[in-house]
Amino acid sequence: MTFTVPIDNGDSVRIAEEESQRTLYPYVTGTSIVAIKYKDGVLMASDMGGSYGSTLRYKNIERVKAIGKHSLLGASGEISDFQEILRYLDELTLNDNMWDDGNSLGPKEIHNYLTRVMYNRRNKLNPLWNTLVLGGVKNGKSYLGMVSMIGVSFEDDHVATGFGNHLARPILRDEWHADLSFEDGVKLLEKCMRVLLYRDRSAINKLQIAKITEEGVTVSQPYSLKTFWEFSSFHNPTAGAEGSW
Amino acid sequence: MSQSSIDLPPKGGFSFDLCKRNDMLTQKGLKAPSFLKTGTTIVGLIFKDGVILGADTRATEGPIVADKNCEKIHYMAPNIYCCGAGTAADTEAVTDMVSSQLRLHRYQTGQDSRVITALTLLKKHLFGYQGHVSAALVLGGVDITGPHLHTIYPHGSTDTLPFATMGSGSLAAMSVFEAKYKEGLTRDEGIKLVAEAICSGIFNDLGSGSNVDICVITKGHKEYLRNYMEPNPRTYVSSKGYSFTKKTEVLLTKITPLSERVEIVEVAGEAMEE
Numbered sequence: 327m328t329f330t331v332p333i334d335n336g337d338s339v340r341i342a343e344e345e346s347q348r349t350l351y352p353y354v355t356g357t358s359i360v361a362i363k364y365k366d367g368v369l370m371a372s373d374m375g376g377s378y379g380s381t382l383r384y385k386n387i388e389r390v391k392a393i394g395k396h397s398l399l400g401a402s403g404e405i406s407d408f409q410e411i412l413r414y415l416d417e418l419t420l421n422d423n424m425w426d427d428g429n430s431l432g433p434k435e436i437h438n439y440l441t442r443v444m445y446n447r448r449n450k451l452n453p454l455w456n457t458l459v460l461g462g463v464k465n466g467k468s469y470l471g472m473v474s475m476i477g478v479s480f481e482d483d484h485v486a487t488g489f490g491n492h493l494a495r496p497i498l499r500d501e502w503h504a505d506l507s508f509e510d511g512v513k514l515l516e517k518c519m520r521v522l523l524y525r526d527r528s529a530i531n532k533l534q535i536a537k538i539t540e541e542g543v544t545v546s547q548p549y550s551l552k553t554f555w556e557f558s559s560f561h562n563p564t565a566g567a568e569g570s571w
Numbered sequence: 572m573s574q575s576s577i578d579l580p581p582k583g584g585f586s587f588d589l590c591k592r593n594d595m596l597t598q599k600g601l602k603a604p605s606f607l608k609t610g611t612t613i614v615g616l617i618f619k620d621g622v623i624l625g626a627d628t629r630a631t632e633g634p635i636v637a638d639k640n641c642e643k644i645h646y647m648a649p650n651i652y653c654c655g656a657g658t659a660a661d662t663e664a665v666t667d668m669v670s671s672q673l674r675l676h677r678y679q680t681g682q683d684s685r686v687i688t689a690l691t692l693l694k695k696h697l698f699g700y701q702g703h704v705s706a707a708l709v710l711g712g713v714d715i716t717g718p719h720l721h722t723i724y725p726h727g728s729t730d731t732l733p734f735a736t737m738g739s740g741s742l743a744a745m746s747v748f749e750a751k752y753k754e755g756l757t758r759d760e761g762i763k764l765v766a767e768a769i770c771s772g773i774f775n776d777l778g779s780g781s782n783v784d785i786c787v788i789t790k791g792h793k794e795y796l797r798n799y800m801e802p803n804p805r806t807y808v809s810s811k812g813y814s815f816t817k818k819t820e821v822l823l824t825k826i827t828p829l830s831e832r833v834e835i836v837e838v839a840g841e842a843m844e845e
Contacts, residue, residue, distance in 0.1 A: 492742035496771040497750060521749040525742070557754060559617070559733040565717075 348452035352404035354378050356389045357528045358490030359400040359459045360518045362502055363468045363483050364511035367539035368461030370400050371515040373523075374548055375530040382530060390536040392543040394419045397433040397462035398536050399440075402487040403475065404455035411454060414443065433462025433469040437479070445477030457487040463540050486518070489526040494518035508537070520551050585700045610778025612740030613643060613654035614768045615709045616752065617733050618761035621718045621789035622711035625765035626654045627740065627773050628798070629780040636780065642797070644786045648673050648684040650793065651712030652786045653693075656738035657705040657725060665706050669693050686712040686719040690729060698727025707737045713788050740772025740779040747771045758787065766800055773802065 354376045361370040376384035389408070390400040393415050401408040418439060422431050437460045447453050453475045461470045471481040484502045486494040497518050506514065512535060523529045531553070536545040559565075610631040615624045630638035645653045645666040651673070655662025669692045673684045689710055697704055708723040722735045734752050736744040747768040756764065765785060772779040783800040787793065 492775075493746040496743040496746050496775040499775065500771070517750050518746075521746045524749050525745060557733045559731065563731045 348450075349404075349407075349455055352407075352455040354383065354405045355528070356387060356402045356405055356408070357526055358486060358488035358494065358522055359389065359402050359457075360486045360490045360494045360498075360515055360522075361400060361459050361461050361470055361484065362498065362506070362511055362514065363461075363470050363504075364506040364508065366508065367463040367468050367537065368398065368470050369508075369511045369515055370398055370459060370461055370536045370538075371519050371533055372400055372402075372536075373519070373530050373533045375528065375532070376405050377528045382528070385530060385532060386548075388534065388545070390534060390545060392536075392538075392545070393436055393462075394431050395542065396430060396464045396538075397436050397460060398538045398543060399436070400459040400461075400487075400536075401456045403457055407454040407456050411440070411443070411456065411458070415439075432464035433460055433471070434464075436460055436462070437469070437471045437473065437481075440473050441477060441479040444473050444475060444479075448476045459485055459487060461538055463538055466540060489522060489529075490518065493521050493525055497521065516551060520553065523551060523553065585703055610776075611643060611656040611738030612736070612744050612769055612772025612776060612779040613656050613709050613738050614736045614744050614748070614765055614772075615654065615711045615720045615722075615734070616748070616756075616761060616765060617711075617718050617720050618756040618758065620758065621713045621787065622720055623758075623761045623765050624652055624654050624709060624711050624786040624788070625769045626784045627769055627779040628782045628784060629773075629778070630659055631778055639781050640798070642784065644784050644795070646670060647689050647710070648677070648712065650683060650714055650788060650791075651686055651689055651710070652788060652793070652795075653689070653711075654709040654737070656707045656709075661704045661706040662708065665693065665696060665704060666708070669696070683714060684712075685714040685716065686710065686721065690721050690723065693723050694727045694729050697723065697725060702726040709735050709737050711788060713790050718788075736768065736772075738772070738779065740776035743771040743775040744768035758789075762787065762799075770800070770802060 356376055357373065359370065359372045361368060370390050372389040374385060374387055374389070375382055376387040387405060389402065390398060391412060393399050399415070401411070415436065419431060422429070440458055440460060444454060455475050457475060458473045460473070463469070469481065470483065470485060471479065472485045472487065473479045484498040486498065498514070501514060515535060519533055523531055531550045532548050533551065534546050534548050536543065610629065611627060613626045615622060624644055626643035628640045628643065629636055630641040641659070643654055645655055645662070647653050647666060647670045653666050655666060669689055672692055673689060676688065677684055689712070693708060693710065697706065702725045705725050707725055709720070710723060711720045720732055720735060722730045722732060722737055733754070734748045736748065747764070751764055762785060766783050769783045773781070773783070781803055782798045783802070785796040785799040787796070
């Protein structure tokens with residue numbers, strides 16, 4: 327049984343002729359994903375928005391999905407490419423199950439597969455326009471890694487994509503430590519997601535936090551964060567500077 | 572009385588005369604010279620008794636650190652200070668200019684300068700130059716009407732805020748502020764939060780680095796804490812100091828006046844022109 331790898335036929339030839347045969351820019355995009363390793367596994371947070379340029383078109387997109395028994399995949403970037411990647415992973419896990427040998431694909435294997443797919447597509451100048459976050463637990467070991475649309479891939483204790491790189495990473499670098507409890511982990515993720523909500527224009531106040539442990543995957547129901555707007559200078563911002571704004 | 576030409580006073584603002592020439596040169600392939608930027612993290616916040624400003628101390632020229640310990644918190648008035656990000660020459664020149672204007676104004680009115688005066692002078696100048704004066708400023712001070720904190724963008728727009736960040740490290744610093752700022756902070760809490768925000772910029776942004784400068788302004792009193800924190804010391808400094816073995820030896824101590832060896836010829840009429 328051949329192991330299928332998705333490839334595009336003759337793309338390099340057609341590129342010269344038809345620009346419409348490759349991805350030039352993304353259309354419907356998801357914003358940041360923030361994920362951390364904690365005591366029992368991995369926690370991943372994302373909001374549920376899909377922007378169409380500067381319009382908030384879709385408000386119910388699940389950007390974190392379970393893959394097999396051991397992994398969680400979160401994606402930011404083009405939503406249609408994310409759906410395509412989920413299809414590839416479906417095919418992959420199906421073929422793996424058909425061997426029927428008791429083995430199941432762990433997070434490390436899935437991460438490696440995704441790295442090859444992303445890098446391969448990038449080399450054909452036809453990328454899948456996503457930054458993917460792969461988290462999972464297998465045989466007691468937690469794993470958290472990231473792959474970008476150009477094939478840059480690495481593992482870390484905490485990752486963030488998109489705007490999260492600039493706004494969430496400083497907080498995670500300062501406040502993450504090994505063996506966080508579940509409550510502390512969620513509090514840390516919510517802190518990051520709140521800052522993103524204030525300062526990322528494509529973020530919405532409807533988020534999901536997904537947890538993966540040795541037992542399996544749980545994706546929370548969508549909920550909102552509390553925000554604070556009651557600073558006294560917000561009430562009357564031009565108190566000392568009449569005529570300005 | 573001649574009525575031929577009325578002498579118009581010189582108009583202020585940007586003169587676009589050389590833009591066409593610059594366009595032509597870039598089309599011919601000439602690369603425009605790069606600017607010394609301050610690739611920066613600057614912050615300000617309002618606390619219980621006044622304003623605290625903070626800045627990092629790295630000045631970059633493209634990928635190179637040009638100045639490891641520059642001063643980004645500029646004096647405007649005894650009760651007003653201004654942090655500057657963007658092109659170093661622009662921030663320096665514009666704050667110096669407005670500082671002089673404020674001083675002359677103080678002599679004329681006999682009163683302490685107000686923060687909105689500095690704000691209006693700065694934004695008028697920057698708007699007139701349509702964003703070509705690349706100065707992004709955080710202006711803070713305490714005057715007779717209370718503590719004030721403003722941000723000014725290169726194109727001339729301003730914001731009045733309880734906490735503000737500017738520069739390339741502004742997102743890293745803003746994430747600290749958004750997570751931890753409260754109203755009514757004490758002086759020590761405020762300094763700690765500002766130092767944390769600048770450190771966040773220093774360690775997470777490549778354009779910012781080196782040390783933390785802080786300036787605390789309260790009613791009637793200011794404290795300029797230069798190099799308040801130095802979180803990037805030189806790592807390996809030899810405790811023995813450095814000594815270099817002498818590679819030169821004295822061979823001869825006889826002095827030969829050169830005028831004995833040289834013939835001096837006076838040439839008339841070819842002396843150096845003044």
